[in-house]
Amino acid sequence: MQGYDRLAAVMAADKGLSIFRSFKRLNAKNLLYLQAEIVNCESELDEIIEEDKNSGDFFREKYSTSVRCLKEGLGDETPKQWVKIRQLRELLDKYNTAALQYAQILRLKPPHAKDREVFQRWLKENAFCSTTAEFNQWFGENDENGGDLVALFGRYENVDALTRWVFRIAIPCFYKLVGYRKAKGDVETGMVYFDDDKIIRATRVTSTITSSAIPATSMIVLYLVNHMAWRLAIIVVYNIGFSMLLGLLAKARRVEVFAASTAFAAVQVAFITNFPRD
Structure with missing residues (x-):
C-alpha cells in the first residue's frame, strides 16, 4: 500500500490518529x-x-x-x-x-501532543505525497498549520487521569524498554498498535481494586493502632491519599471529591468511636 491508501489504513487502525485540517x-x-x-x-x-x-x-x-x-x-x-x-x-x-x-x-479539539508527535513522525518517515503542498498540508514547513489541526476521535477524552498517564507515558516507556523486542508491526502500515479498549479495561480493574482496598486497609490499621492521636493522624493521611487517588482514578468533579472525602472521614471517625482501645 502506498500514498493515501496507506495513510487511510493508519487512521483506520488507530482512531486517535484521525487528524485533519479544520481550515x-x-x-x-x-x-x-x-x-x-x-x-x-x-x-x-x-x-x-x-x-x-x-x-x-x-x-x-x-x-x-x-x-x-x-x-x-x-x-x-x-x-x-x-x-x-x-x-x-x-x-x-x-x-x-x-x-x-x-x-x-x-x-472539535486539537489532537493530543503524543498522537500529534506519532502522526508527524510517521508522515516524515513515509513521504507519501509527491507535491510539497500536499506533504505540508498538516504541519507546513515551519509547523504553521499545527494550530489548525483537529482530531476526530479524542483518545484521552472521557477517561480518568490514570488511563491518560498509561496512554501517554507508561505504554511508550514499555515499548522502548521491552515491547519493541516482541511487538510486530502492522503489515500494511508498519506501525505497532496497542488496544485502547484493553488498556481502559485494565485501568478500570485497577481503580476498582484500589477503591475497595483503601477503606478496608484503613479499618485494619485503625483497629491495630491503640493511641487516639495516632489514629487521628492516620485518618488525615488516609484522607489525603484517598482524595488524591480519587482524582487520579475517577472522572470526578472537585465537589464530588470533597463529598467523598468527607464521607470517608466520617466512616473512619465512627469506626474509632465504636472501637475505643485506649
Whole structure:
C-alpha cells in the first residue's frame, strides 16, 4: 500500500490518529462572504419592495400582502421581488448550513501532543505525497498549520487521569524498554498498535481494586493502632491519599471529591468511636 491508501489504513487502525485540517480561517472567510452577499441581497430586496409599494399599480401594491400575487405576477414575467426572495432563500440555506458545520468544527479539539508527535513522525518517515503542498498540508514547513489541526476521535477524552498517564507515558516507556523486542508491526502500515479498549479495561480493574482496598486497609490499621492521636493522624493521611487517588482514578468533579472525602472521614471517625482501645 502506498500514498493515501496507506495513510487511510493508519487512521483506520488507530482512531486517535484521525487528524485533519479544520481550515478555520477559510471557513470563517466563506461565512463572511456569504453574510456579505445576504446583506447586499437584503438591501436590494428592500429597494424593490419600496418600488412595488409606490408603483401605483394595483397588483404590484398587493405583493406585500399576498404571496399568491407575488408569485404569479403580471403575465409571464416573474416579479423582481420574488426573484430576489428566491435568491435570498438560496443564500440563507448555504449560510445556515455553513454556519452549523463551522460550529461543529469549532467544537472539535486539537489532537493530543503524543498522537500529534506519532502522526508527524510517521508522515516524515513515509513521504507519501509527491507535491510539497500536499506533504505540508498538516504541519507546513515551519509547523504553521499545527494550530489548525483537529482530531476526530479524542483518545484521552472521557477517561480518568490514570488511563491518560498509561496512554501517554507508561505504554511508550514499555515499548522502548521491552515491547519493541516482541511487538510486530502492522503489515500494511508498519506501525505497532496497542488496544485502547484493553488498556481502559485494565485501568478500570485497577481503580476498582484500589477503591475497595483503601477503606478496608484503613479499618485494619485503625483497629491495630491503640493511641487516639495516632489514629487521628492516620485518618488525615488516609484522607489525603484517598482524595488524591480519587482524582487520579475517577472522572470526578472537585465537589464530588470533597463529598467523598468527607464521607470517608466520617466512616473512619465512627469506626474509632465504636472501637475505643485506649
